[in-house]
Amino acid sequence: MEKKTEKKMEKNNFDFELIISIIGRGHADYIIDATREAGATGGTIIHGRGTVDKISDSSFMGISIQPEKDIVLTLVKSTLKKNVMKAISENLNLTGKEGHGITFSLPVTHAVGVRELKKDNFIKRQLKDD
Amino acid sequence: MKNINIAPFEVILVIVKKGKAEEAVEILTNNYANFSLITLAEGTTDQATAEFFGFGIQEREMVMGLIDPKESEKTLEILKDYFELDEPFNGLAITIPIKSATNIVVDMIKNKLKGEKNGEENREENGEK
Numbered sequence: 001m002e003k004k005t006e007k008k009m010e011k012n013n014f015d016f017e018l019i020i021s022i023i024g025r026g027h028a029d030y031i032i033d034a035t036r037e038a039g040a041t042g043g044t045i046i047h048g049r050g051t052v053d054k055i056s057d058s059s060f061m062g063i064s065i066q067p068e069k070d071i072v073l074t075l076v077k078s079t080l081k082k083n084v085m086k087a088i089s090e091n092l093n094l095t096g097k098e099g100h101g102i103t104f105s106l107p108v109t110h111a112v113g114v115r116e117l118k119k120d121n122f123i124k125r126q127l128k129d130d
Numbered sequence: 131m132k133n134i135n136i137a138p139f140e141v142i143l144v145i146v147k148k149g150k151a152e153e154a155v156e157i158l159t160n161n162y163a164n165f166s167l168i169t170l171a172e173g174t175t176d177q178a179t180a181e182f183f184g185f186g187i188q189e190r191e192m193v194m195g196l197i198d199p200k201e202s203e204k205t206l207e208i209l210k211d212y213f214e215l216d217e218p219f220n221g222l223a224i225t226i227p228i229k230s231a232t233n234i235v236v237d238m239i240k241n242k243l244k245g246e247k248n249g250e251e252n253r254e255e256n257g258e259k
Contacts, residue, residue: 016224018143018224018226032174041175042173042174042175043174044145044171044172044173044174044190044192045171045172045174046169046170046171046172046192047170073143073145073171073192075222075224106226107226107227108224108225108226109137109140109199109202109225109226109227110202110203110206110224110225111206111222111223111224111225112206112207112209112210112215112216112222112223112224113210113213113215113216113220113221113222113223114222
């Protein structure tokens with residue numbers, strides 16, 4: 001089962017991809033602007049807390065400083081994924097040291113509520129068997 | 131239409147307006163997607179359109195759950211109809227395949243799949259179609 005799954009996932013033939021970007025708190029707007037310019041319609045921001053930064057153990061005047069993060073979820077067509085991720089990557093470099101983060105994408109099997117494809121109310125992809 | 135099952139489990143993500151997450155959880159729970167997690171989120175749809183309607187960043191809630199891939203299509207249809215996801219600014223729902231997971235819900239899904247498989251084999255042995 002696992003080998004079969006890996007083989008099918010390696011094909012990378014999904015209609016949609018979910019791009020997840022994790023960056024410093026307050027820099028989500030840069031990501032949203034960059035993804036919009038690259039063709040994405042919007043994004044969803046959630047808040048998180050990083051654990052890698054050295055600052056996580058530090059405190060200032062007795063108040064501990066937490067490395068707060070923004071997590072941006074962007075749903076894009078697979079054809080746009082490369083451009084959008086490239087735009088995010090370039091933007092992260094522009095925002096300076098504090099804005100550094102990571103970005104990765106996950107395949108999406110089904111999606112409903114995607115505005116661009118309103119006519120196709122339910123988007124269902126079919127894997128092409130070799 | 132061919133059933134798409136490329137992974138043993140799927141994560142279902144539902145993003146809806148603030149205050150409606152509980153309703154989404156109820157729908158998911160009724161469709162074998164237990165262990166739902168609710169987080170607060172911000173929607174950032176097309177700014178020009180949003181400003182035309184009089185709002186910018188909108189408060190959202192995101193629900194995350196684990197679901198049997200066989201149930202995902204039906205569940206997404208129910209969510210689409212209930213929350214009117216076709217309309218702009220109402221949210222979206224997606225499923226993401228995952229390779230493996232550890233949880234009591236995973237065992238439940240595995241047992242369910244195993245039961246279905248055994249059932250099919252028994253039917254075949256009995257000559258039923």
